Amino acid sequence: MARNPVKLLRTAVSSNPLLRGSLSARPFSSTDNSTPIEVETTLPFTSHQIEPPSRIVSTTAAELLKFYRDMFLMRRMEIAADSLYKSKLIRGFCHLYDGQEAVCAGMEAAITRSDCIITGYRDHCLFLGRGGTLMEVFSELMGRKDGCSKGKGGSMHFYKKENGFYGGHGIVGAQVPLGCGLAFAQKYDKAEAVTFTMYGDGAANQGQLFEALNIAALWNLPSVLVCENNHYGMGTAEWRAAKSPAYYKRGDYAPGLKVDGMDVLAVKQAVSYAKEHALKNGPLILEMDTYRYHGHSMSDPGSTYRTRDEISGVRQERDPIERVRKLVLLHNIASAAELKDIEKEAKKEVDDAIALAKESPMPDSSELFSHVYVKGFGVEAYGADRKDFKGLLP
Amino acid sequence: MASSALVQGFGGFSGLVSPFSSSSPQKRLIIGLSNLQSEQKKSFISVRSDASVSHFSNSVNRASKLVTNAVAVKGESAASPVSSKSGHELLLFEALHEGLDEEMERDPRVCVIGEDVGHYGGSYKVTKGMATKYGDLRVLDTPIAENSFTGMAIGAAMTGLRPIIEGMNMGFLLLAYNQISNNCGMLHYTSGGQFTIPAVIRGPGGVGRQLGAEHSQRLESYFQSVPGLQMVACSTPYNAKGLMKAAIRSENPVILFEHVLLYNLKEKIPDEEYICCLEEAEMVRPGADVTILTYSRMRYHVMQAAKTLVNKGYDPEIIDIRSLKPFDLYTIGNSIKKTHKVLIVEECMRTGGIGASLRAAIIENFWDYLDAPIMCLSSQDVPTPYAGTLEEWTVVQPPQIVTAVEQICQ
Numbered sequence: 001m002a003r004n005p006v007k008l009l010r011t012a013v014s015s016n017p018l019l020r021g022s023l024s025a026r027p028f029s030s031t032d033n034s035t036p037i038e039v040e041t042t043l044p045f046t047s048h049q050i051e052p053p054s055r056i057v058s059t060t061a062a063e064l065l066k067f068y069r070d071m072f073l074m075r076r077m078e079i080a081a082d083s084l085y086k087s088k089l090i091r092g093f094c095h096l097y098d099g100q101e102a103v104c105a106g107m108e109a110a111i112t113r114s115d116c117i118i119t120g121y122r123d124h125c126l127f128l129g130r131g132g133t134l135m136e137v138f139s140e141l142m143g144r145k146d147g148c149s150k151g152k153g154g155s156m157h158f159y160k161k162e163n164g165f166y167g168g169h170g171i172v173g174a175q176v177p178l179g180c181g182l183a184f185a186q187k188y189d190k191a192e193a194v195t196f197t198m199y200g201d202g203a204a205n206q207g208q209l210f211e212a213l214n215i216a217a218l219w220n221l222p223s224v225l226v227c228e229n230n231h232y233g234m235g236t237a238e239w240r241a242a243k244s245p246a247y248y249k250r251g252d253y254a255p256g257l258k259v260d261g262m263d264v265l266a267v268k269q270a271v272s273y274a275k276e277h278a279l280k281n282g283p284l285i286l287e288m289d290t291y292r293y294h295g296h297s298m299s300d301p302g303s304t305y306r307t308r309d310e311i312s313g314v315r316q317e318r319d320p321i322e323r324v325r326k327l328v329l330l331h332n333i334a335s336a337a338e339l340k341d342i343e344k345e346a347k348k349e350v351d352d353a354i355a356l357a358k359e360s361p362m363p364d365s366s367e368l369f370s371h372v373y374v375k376g377f378g379v380e381a382y383g384a385d386r387k388d389f390k391g392l393l394p
Numbered sequence: 395m396a397s398s399a400l401v402q403g404f405g406g407f408s409g410l411v412s413p414f415s416s417s418s419p420q421k422r423l424i425i426g427l428s429n430l431q432s433e434q435k436k437s438f439i440s441v442r443s444d445a446s447v448s449h450f451s452n453s454v455n456r457a458s459k460l461v462t463n464a465v466a467v468k469g470e471s472a473a474s475p476v477s478s479k480s481g482h483e484l485l486l487f488e489a490l491h492e493g494l495d496e497e498m499e500r501d502p503r504v505c506v507i508g509e510d511v512g513h514y515g516g517s518y519k520v521t522k523g524m525a526t527k528y529g530d531l532r533v534l535d536t537p538i539a540e541n542s543f544t545g546m547a548i549g550a551a552m553t554g555l556r557p558i559i560e561g562m563n564m565g566f567l568l569l570a571y572n573q574i575s576n577n578c579g580m581l582h583y584t585s586g587g588q589f590t591i592p593a594v595i596r597g598p599g600g601v602g603r604q605l606g607a608e609h610s611q612r613l614e615s616y617f618q619s620v621p622g623l624q625m626v627a628c629s630t631p632y633n634a635k636g637l638m639k640a641a642i643r644s645e646n647p648v649i650l651f652e653h654v655l656l657y658n659l660k661e662k663i664p665d666e667e668y669i670c671c672l673e674e675a676e677m678v679r680p681g682a683d684v685t686i687l688t689y690s691r692m693r694y695h696v697m698q699a700a701k702t703l704v705n706k707g708y709d710p711e712i713i714d715i716r717s718l719k720p721f722d723l724y725t726i727g728n729s730i731k732k733t734h735k736v737l738i739v740e741e742c743m744r745t746g747g748i749g750a751s752l753r754a755a756i757i758e759n760f761w762d763y764l765d766a767p768i769m770c771l772s773s774q775d776v777p778t779p780y781a782g783t784l785e786e787w788t789v790v791q792p793p794q795i796v797t798a799v800e801q802i803c804q
Binding site: 150153166179188211214219373374 | 534541543545548573624
């Protein structure tokens with residue numbers, strides 16, 4: 001965040017005679033960074049087998065500005081990835097997250113780095129939210145060696161182990177058992193942390209999800225399954241793929257909560273509620289009602305199975321960044337000009353990162369064979385001309 | 395010789411220093427296990443490829459008690475290598491149990507996950523008594539959901555736990571193929587080295603006694619081309635325990651293939667702790683006429699055939715390849731350079747089996763040393779029938795091995 005919002009406000013107020021009057025009734029401390037601001041979520045929570053959390057969410061000016069900045073950065077990053085793909089610098093598959101930023105930003109606000117997140121292939125923004133840098137993102141997308149997976153993973157394989165981000169998986173639904181395994185490890189280590197396993201409405205029909213949920217519920221694992229329901233599984237609409245599109249109810253014995261995924265504060269509230277629940281009572285399902293503006297991936301125009309009117313309608317009425325912008329302006333946390341500055345800064349950051357990533361070299365050819373196996377246990381096999389080998393008992 | 399001197403000089407070190415500090419970093423022995431108890435003895439084994447062994451330890455320089463060619467076949471001419479004073483006799487499944495028990499005691503991160511492994515004690519009794527000893531969090535009974543519990547174990551391994559996934563029958567792991575291939579094998583690579591998956595996948599496979607087609611599968615051929623996985627097949631109580639321990643300690647995902655019919659083999663194994671090298675083949679019977687490469691249950695068919703062959707005047711060299719991925723081309727190569735003829739006897743299917751890959755690898759590396767085409771005896775490409783006689787004909791039998799050797803040695 002570039003500037004102190006309180007300072008911004010003071011300069012704005014003192015330079016604008018019209019504003020001075022309106023704010024004199026309200027003391028400056030009410031727009032202080034850490035004063036709680038109470039906001040009501042746009043929609044109520046729908047719940048299954050659990051009490052829904054309160055609709056009143058407590059936030060602060062600093063947090064709202066952070067949301068704005070982070071989500072805008074994510075949006076810019078995805079748009080930039082779009083144009084990089086079209087100029088053939090990114091190849092293969094590229095699944096963009098724009099429209100869904102509120103899920104990521106809201107979740108990060110409610111959890112810590114010792115909680116784990118695992119997701120499918122739409123992982124660019126989640127990686128950024130977990131502390132990844134733009135340089136790592138763009139380098140990996142372009143297959144350079146400074147990428148987070150050294151250029152060997154690509155768009156679908158972003159990982160950041162030290163910050164609790166476990167990827168980044170290409171096969172739909174395969175991350176759900178992995179996520180329950182992470183939760184198992186957290187329980188084993190008595191970590192007092194939770195794993196958030198994200199999947200889409202398409203993956204919600206995978207059998208392994210229900211298998212994993214069953215085991216997680218039996219063993220009381222601190223696992224939260226987050227369904228990012230953007231209503232389209234690749235090119236198939238939700239109503240054509242799922243007999244029961246109430247994904248939050250599909251857990252049956254596991255409680256569920258349906259959340260407006262375009263409202264970052266609702267997401268934050270639901271996630272912190274879910275974390276508290278999962279630590280004590282085992283798994284539950286969060287369904288985030290969200291939307292993606294792009295198609296399933298860059299090779300999908302996104303308009304053959306839905307109308308452009310629908311897409312622009314959602315953008316006008318439910319866009320998550322617009323929502324935060326309105327909140328910021330309503331509570332006079334920053335002026336439109338200041339938000340514009342934040343946006344410009346984000347754009348510059350993205351452009352700089354792309355320029356840097358373009359300079360990054362391709363991986364060395366020796367990297368083809370590294371990391372296939374871990375050299376361990378002191379035993380090495382050389383091949384047909386090996387002279388001797390040693391075994392070491394550690 | 396220079397190499398053995400290097401090892402002997404090393405015997406005096408306290409063990410945390412790499413003996414190969416002069417060579418490239420890649421040759422450094424990795425000692426990454428941080429939760430070892432300090433009173434643990436560190437012993438070092440140097441195993442030459444000709445199966446001679448030197449064994450050193452910090453405290454006492456013990457005479458070699460390593461068994462390098464243990465064969466648990468009745469009436470086998472080779473004397474039992476473990477003297478009657480030391481060692482203890484047990485069955486193969488007990489050896490697996492012992493290895494597993496020792497590793498679980500040694501490292502609290504090791505856990506076992508599978509169907510009926512806990513309260514039931516394991517369908518082949520490999521985990522008998524462990525649930526009471528280690529608790530429900532370390533010996534985990536799962537519902538019948540191979541895909542998800544394999545995935546869960548791999549997810550746990552990503553954080554540093556060391557799970558051992560038991561498939562009640564190897565064939566059931568086909569349900570978890572996606573997890574094993576894409577996540578287990580590939581995550582280390584696609585994450586650029588961030589995650590290691592120190593998981594062990596084990597279970598009985600192979601053709602049993604009239605178990606039917608679905609329960610008589612040999613999965614070695616299906617997994618062999620997955621990059622990132624290591625595969626080993628045990629065949630005696632000695633190597634079962636050794637390979638189990640080595641697989642658990644390895645940082646790579648290892649698939650340990652056991653065989654349904656070998657669980658009741660009895661053998662005497664050493665009392666002291668030992669491991670078997672995961673990438674090493676075992677010299678079962680040194681010889682000069684022909685190299686017979688085999689693994690798992692077929693080793694015993696080969697040994698049986700060997701008795702007939704010896705009576706007929708042949709001198710087969712029998713190698714149990716043990717390491718199915720990667721192949722121990724060094725041992726195999728040395729043998730081929732001696733005998734110039736190869737016969738592969740395997741239980742895998744003919745098409746796309748381990749024998750097929752081994753043949754290709756031998757031709758690529760040792761073509762000049764071959765005097766005859768490589769013969770490969772494998773199971774027929776049919777689903778294993780139920781009828782006893784038909785089942786017998788699916789698998790390679792000793793008379794076929796004898797005929798094959800006679801044919802090669804003409």
